[in-house]
Amino acid sequence: MAVVETRVxxxxxxxxxxxxGIDLRTEEGEYxxxxxxxxxxxxxxxxxxxxxxxxxxxxxxxxxxxxxxxPPRARRIAMVFQSYALYPHKTVRANIAFPxxxxxxxxxxxxxxxxxxAALLGIEHLLxxxxxxxxxxxxxxxxxxxxxxxxxxxxxxxxxxxxxxxKLRALARxxxxxxxxxxxxxxxxxxxxxVEAMGLGDRIAVLEKGRVQQIGTPWDIYHHPAxxxxxxxxxxxxxxxxxxxxxxxGFRPEHLLPEEVVAEGDGxxxxxxxxxxxxxLGSDRYVYGTIPELSSxxxxxxxxxxxxxxxxxxxxxxxxxxxxxxxxFFDQQSGERSEPQPLxxxxx
Amino acid sequence: MTAANTGQTVAxxxxxRPRRYLLDREGLLGPLLLLPAVxxxxxxxxxxxxxxxxxxxxxxxxxxxxxxxVGLDTFRxxxxxxxxxxxxxxTVVLTIVSQLLVVVLSTVLAFALRVDFRGKWFARFxxxxxxxxxxxxxxxxxLWMLDSLFSPIDWVLGQVGLIQQGGHMYWLGKRxxxxxxxxxxxxxxxxxxxxxxxxxxxxxxxxxIKEAAEIDGASFWRRLFHIELPLLLPITGVAVLFGLVxxxxxxxxxxVLTGGGPQNSTQVLxxxxxxxxxxxxxxxxxxAIAVFMFPVLAGFAALILRxxxxxxxS
Numbered sequence: 148m149a150v151v152e153t154r155v156x157x158x159x160x161x162x163x164x165x166x167x168g169i170d171l172r173t174e175e176g177e178y179x180x181x182x183x184x185x186x187x188x189x190x191x192x193x194x195x196x197x198x199x200x201x202x203x204x205x206x207x208x209x210x211x212x213x214x215x216x217x218p219p220r221a222r223r224i225a226m227v228f229q230s231y232a233l234y235p236h237k238t239v240r241a242n243i244a245f246p247x248x249x250x251x252x253x254x255x256x257x258x259x260x261x262x263x264x265a266a267l268l269g270i271e272h273l274l275x276x277x278x279x280x281x282x283x284x285x286x287x288x289x290x291x292x293x294x295x296x297x298x299x300x301x302x303x304x305x306x307x308x309x310x311x312x313x314k315l316r317a318l319a320r321x322x323x324x325x326x327x328x329x330x331x332x333x334x335x336x337x338x339x340x341x342v343e344a345m346g347l348g349d350r351i352a353v354l355e356k357g358r359v360q361q362i363g364t365p366w367d368i369y370h371h372p373a374x375x376x377x378x379x380x381x382x383x384x385x386x387x388x389x390x391x392x393x394x395x396x397g398f399r400p401e402h403l404l405p406e407e408v409v410a411e412g413d414g415x416x417x418x419x420x421x422x423x424x425x426x427x428l429g430s431d432r433y434v435y436g437t438i439p440e441l442s443s444x445x446x447x448x449x450x451x452x453x454x455x456x457x458x459x460x461x462x463x464x465x466x467x468x469x470x471x472x473x474x475x476f477f478d479q480q481s482g483e484r485s486e487p488q489p490l491x492x493x494x495x
Numbered sequence: 496m497t498a499a500n501t502g503q504t505v506a507x508x509x510x511x512r513p514r515r516y517l518l519d520r521e522g523l524l525g526p527l528l529l530l531p532a533v534x535x536x537x538x539x540x541x542x543x544x545x546x547x548x549x550x551x552x553x554x555x556x557x558x559x560x561x562x563x564x565v566g567l568d569t570f571r572x573x574x575x576x577x578x579x580x581x582x583x584x585x586t587v588v589l590t591i592v593s594q595l596l597v598v599v600l601s602t603v604l605a606f607a608l609r610v611d612f613r614g615k616w617f618a619r620f621x622x623x624x625x626x627x628x629x630x631x632x633x634x635x636x637x638l639w640m641l642d643s644l645f646s647p648i649d650w651v652l653g654q655v656g657l658i659q660q661g662g663h664m665y666w667l668g669k670r671x672x673x674x675x676x677x678x679x680x681x682x683x684x685x686x687x688x689x690x691x692x693x694x695x696x697x698x699x700x701x702x703x704i705k706e707a708a709e710i711d712g713a714s715f716w717r718r719l720f721h722i723e724l725p726l727l728l729p730i731t732g733v734a735v736l737f738g739l740v741x742x743x744x745x746x747x748x749x750x751v752l753t754g755g756g757p758q759n760s761t762q763v764l765x766x767x768x769x770x771x772x773x774x775x776x777x778x779x780x781x782x783a784i785a786v787f788m789f790p791v792l793a794g795f796a797a798l799i800l801r802x803x804x805x806x807x808x809s
Contacts, residue, residue: 232707
């Protein structure tokens with residue numbers, strides 16, 4: 148186990164900075180998720196930690212040692228790729244054995260390790276098969292087993308769930324979390340899927356344009372976004388944002404509720420919501436409309452859990468409200484989080 | 496308006512002459528598009544093949560063009576001929592040795608050309624050049640290179656002191672050297688195609704697999720011999736099979752370079768069939784010699800088809 152650290156890490160391709168001065172430090176045995184849209188630099192960052200990409204500038208440290216000049220194989224890391232990158236001409240057993248053979252581990256020891264890893268991931272019955280005979284989920288487990296037998300200091304996972312179908316993905320997510328808990332190895336996990344990030348990460352680093360926008364627990368990221376990018380990237384549907392008194396006001400769709408539902412004591416801020424459309428999604432209702440007091444054309448979304456049974460009619464004006472504590476404020480210029488301020492002249 | 500009426504209007508709208516859509520039918524368009532190729536193959540490959548097999552059972556000559564069947568007599572005569580047996584052996588040796596050279600050299604070349612460097616495009620172009628040159632012209636260039644008196648190779652060997660200055664190797668004048676020259680020219684000719692095929696094969700190996708091997712702790716040589724070369728094997732097979740077919744059936748290099756000499760020591764099946772059947776006029780014997788190539792080529796063809804099939808599946 149080891150701590151991974153990056154210091155003002157930069158990587159440029161031509162004039163384009165894929166990673167633009169990133170400082171990160173994991174905890175021992177932490178599950179850190181790098182979250183961001185495609186092209187935000189998260190995979191480049193991971194590849195620099197792995198040693199597959201040379202930083203233009205800055206340092207990568209693993210276990211408090213600068214590893215910039217070490218090749219991947221000397222860094223004691225294991226990586227699981229998006230495509231799993233299993234060796235198609237080798238059996239599952241030979242795939243898992245490959246890192247051990249490369250390190251010159253003797254046959255008995257190899258056998259022991261393979262059996263241990265295969266048992267841990269429940270793939271003993273697949274050892275004789277070839278990758279192309281396996282399903283997506285099985286391939287992923289083989290890739291994990293191959294990563295595991297090296298007993299790495301750090302696991303690097305690059306969108307390992309994106310090739311699985313939705314149902315399998317939920318299951319595999321749970322398995323991944325459970326697996327990391329059991330081996331307790333520091334893990335860095337790259338994804339563009341916020342559900343994965345929220346579900347797996349001890350902490351999440353949200354990346355955009357090669358920079359860390361915010362790093363914190365899933366709770367922090369969701370409830371106290373550092374800027375408007377995080378506020379709108381995390382959460383589905385995204386946070387509603389409005390210009391108001393030289394700043395931006397935001398609230399999450401699930402916090403915009405029928406007035407009766409919001410407790411009066413919380414200092415509720417009422418809005419007249421012009422409802423355009425109601426979408427029924429089983430566990431939720433999405434209410435789409437506008438709040439003319441805030442903006443005449445910007446649409447807002449309210450998400451009502453099925454426990455809120457108040458009738459909401461389309462093409463009508465309904466009284467909605469947000470608890471004051473659930474309002475977030477951002478600087479209009481920079482988009483950075485700012486101090487809460489009273490909202491005047493609304494509702495009634 | 497009644498329902499029936501409405502129905503008629505709709506039918507009227509989608510009306511069109513069915514003949515206009517005849518070519519939309521794959522069952523018709525497919526055979527139609529294949530027809531020229533089939534005609535070409537039948538006329539220029541099928542017909543001569545049948546004629547050759549037919550001739551090989553006769554004693555037909557250019558002077559007496561009558562189909563007089565003699566059973567297996569022609570084959571018996573051909574087999575008794577020492578030059579034929581030498582040609583058969585030469586063909587096998589030439590094909591195998593030149594292809595071995597091609598496999599090793601093209602793999603090395605392909606790996607070298609995969610790396611990014613300035614002028615890579617030009618280097619690739621130069622390497623492909625021999626393939627684009629007509630065989631006869633390329634071989635004539637080699638004829639000069641291997642000339643008994645003015646060979647630049649001899650001059651270079653003299654300069655570096657491997658032979659006496661001003662000395663001569665007589666590349667095409669000695670039996671073994673002549674055979675070695677033919678092999679070298681065949682390898683030179685097949686190398687570009689094999690290299691290009693391998694380069695294409697290499698780019699089909701996913702980058703992530705190579706990176707995974709790197710992270711798994713494999714050194715360059717281990718990655719080469721345990722990951723990349725095994726993954727390249729099917730495509731190498733394709734390159735080799737093409738090379739085998741081209742080399743096995745080629746007569747141009749021998750014809751231009753040595754004319755089969757000295758003393759028929761470099762004859763191959765194709766050239767011997769030509770000398771016997773066309774130059775010598777024994778059409779029957781020439782055909783019989785050529786027919787000896789048939790089972791081998793049929794085997795190669797079957798292998799190529801199987802390989803192509805397997806590549807498709809995986």
